[in-house]
Amino acid sequence: MNAKIRATVWGENVHEKKHPTVAKIYPHGMHQQIAEGLREAADFEIRTATLDQPDHGLTEEILEKTDVLTWWGHCAHGDVADKIVDRVQARVLQGMGLIVLHSGHFSKIFKRLLGTTCSLTWREAGEKERLWVCNPGHPIVQGLGPYFEIPNEEMYGEPFAIPTPDELIFISWFEGGEVFRSGATWKRGNGKIFYFRPGHETYPTYYQKEVLLVIRNAVRWARPEGSLWIDSCPNVPIEKAAEKISQKGESLHKPGEAGFR
Amino acid sequence: MNAKIRATVWGENVHEKKHPTVAKIYPHGMHQQIAEGLREAADFEIRTATLDQPDHGLTEEILEKTDVLTWWGHCAHGDVADKIVDRVQARVLQGMGLIVLHSGHFSKIFKRLLGTTCSLTWREAGEKERLWVCNPGHPIVQGLGPYFEIPNEEMYGEPFAIPTPDELIFISWFEGGEVFRSGATWKRGNGKIFYFRPGHETYPTYYQKEVLLVIRNAVRWARPEGSLWIDSCPNVPIEKAAEKISQKGESLHKPGEAGFR
């Protein structure tokens, strides 16, 4: 438990190249600014990965060295290769933590793990967002008061089409009148998943200290506490049964054979 | 609530054609025998659908008329078209009930909705299975005693790689010494999902009255009580906000524009 937490910050990194507004706020990419915020923690070891790299920067080797993966994507969700989504899903089930940020609600990996559409309502008016803490004792909110505010953000509103979270961490109040489940957790296999709403590309949200604090807390919370998930379907031969039994009835499989998939 | 419950029984119907052992037990196909069991209920309207039909028998029109879908598949999971899986998933999220039977644990639709591998251990020894009721007041077990037995079944054993069920309905005791979560429920969107373990193709399980009773109960339990799920991501224009606000900061989207996916 004393070893460093190895986090990989994944960024789509498309808006930053295409839109001057975004480029001005995040000249090195949003992923670099998120990584900066994590580097403030002495117990972390941080790397970044982006869509345009081979395997989107998420090779088997990199994922094996990743305790927690953060994910920001938006306009290029469809460009993420299915085989990489398979790979990330497998690692989450094994125990890798996953922090899904803002528009990542529509990423392939988030929808894959949750099984629902993850839709919501939205408005890009730069309105004020106030995030309320639903449980002041939760590790993810340590260092915060009862709420914090972001002066300008995109609005996301309910209904948010997710399965019931294991725990609700934040609910947002928006100036324009909406509310949203802005921080929520799930477990899939041995992996802990945290969705955190803020982070629209046209505002300097990832420079705000409370936002970075939450992401740091979440990375610590999501580090693997379990390991391993089951992706084999082993046959237990009759002679290896815990109780002595013998073959009865018909069978399609030969002893020890792999099952159908 | 007085209208009939419209159930569609889906069967892969491959073993029945390829393996004489199976053909002898289920000469009209396993799906026909399951459908027979459901037809005992006066309040049901039953149809069947199979893999070899156009759209695997699951057209938009059929699904719209289906309140509850039962699913048995095994050796041909990979032959189910992804677009049909998308379609079934969308209907489940909207509220259609889904009863996944036996080897359907590895079907695309089950893994899609649950987000995990759904692996398990297994043995085809025709051993005795005893299914214990975990909650005698649950609608799915009405008409059963504390347990019922199946004289010959395939063994499925823990670990079963699923997310925590909303409710555990049955746990199985196997002659060879294993245990298994044999009946479990989840909700995804507005659809109720029930996994029911028994039903190996080489045994006459779907002729057993307790098994048919459970499936009938489950169809009634899984009928839609909600409706509609959210698969749009509507923009709420500034002038339609519940509270009066005005544009602040930068924006990438034009007013009323659809969001990225």
Added chain:
Amino acid sequence: MNAKIRATVWGENVHEKKHPTVAKIYPHGMHQQIAEGLREAADFEIRTATLDQPDHGLTEEILEKTDVLTWWGHCAHGDVADKIVDRVQARVLQGMGLIVLHSGHFSKIFKRLLGTTCSLTWREAGEKERLWVCNPGHPIVQGLGPYFEIPNEEMYGEPFAIPTPDELIFISWFEGGEVFRSGATWKRGNGKIFYFRPGHETYPTYYQKEVLLVIRNAVRWARPEGSLWIDSCPNVPIEKAAEKISQKGESLHKPGEAGFR
């Protein structure tokens, strides 16, 4: 399923006698106004019960005839007898629905069933509350739009000290800047529980049509679909075991004896 739903509306009925402000709004008591709202439904059979009646109006006989119980209490939570709380809890576990209203968050029965403190923050400023629907397909919100507003209400704010709900139905936005999980469900035993926030005694909330609609929908949703819960701890004698076994080792109990409690 065609029989009427028998609902009992429980009211503390203390403020209505002590405070002229409340008496003016609810001259016959808050419970009578809630009962009026339910009587609009032709499929309901409604009775009321109050604190000052013998057994608080909740005798064994009444509870046995009650499918769903609604609960409003505030200043006299401590005057509810523990034996009546035991009785209500037993009926909920058996399958009776329970709708807990507003300040009932601090009732003995709600805390008993949830196991937590159920604390929250509050302000009595008559501010505007807007309740957002978290799942438009859920039976409890049928007939509502994306949200509804109450012009004057007491504010309840997060953190709300509850275990994670099975489903979140409403989140409230308050004029003063807070948010709250205003509609949430849990299952305990076979009983469905719905907490619904609105209903402060100094405002005419229970005259508002959306509020009454939600309570009617909730009563229908909470009607028993299961029955029976286990409050015996039966010994299974050796000779009645499903598998043949014989006594081994020491024992403190005599055969067939009741266990310790």
Added chain:
Amino acid sequence: MNAKIRATVWGENVHEKKHPTVAKIYPHGMHQQIAEGLREAADFEIRTATLDQPDHGLTEEILEKTDVLTWWGHCAHGDVADKIVDRVQARVLQGMGLIVLHSGHFSKIFKRLLGTTCSLTWREAGEKERLWVCNPGHPIVQGLGPYFEIPNEEMYGEPFAIPTPDELIFISWFEGGEVFRSGATWKRGNGKIFYFRPGHETYPTYYQKEVLLVIRNAVRWARPEGSLWIDSCPNVPIEKAAEKISQKGESLHKPGEAGFR
């Protein structure tokens, strides 16, 4: 995170004095043997507490220094004072872990936190129990294989009258034909709760290495990761509201006054 984990082992310690069978197996009391098993871990600091001590050994001071409490009780559940149950509940909600052992399923504290009857079926025949691991990656099962066996145990059988666990860790197979959810977790407030079935007083179960390993793992898993739970119900005065508002409508409370309980 480097400080020692402070565990308090609570034992009813009544059978050990009354029944020679039990005294022979556990001459120093069952709690001492459980404590011995925990002392094998260098990162633990262990104390014991028993029913006959003042405050049952669970003073405010002791509980404040307790990270995880283990609980074994049986014939004297009714002798545990309600005010001590209140105190333990409050500490669990704040974040103290709670490991409930065997017949502790009927303890006041377990029923208080879960809200259900926690009934089950049972038989004292010294039969073989085989505990299957439901998730080999979970921290509580590290060091175990797919299952372990206890040669002589009391049988506990389904139905087990609990709310759905957050995670199911073990399912037991019994020689006499029953099954049981033998290891299960819940969270209440910030406290993690683990129920672990084995440990009948007439067998030397707490000498078995796998049983002690599980309890050690569970103590580590249950150590507080959060802290603090909400047991105040603060009024937020109008002038402290996050958004500027002014009083509207009637009020029963004076500004800043405490709410009703």
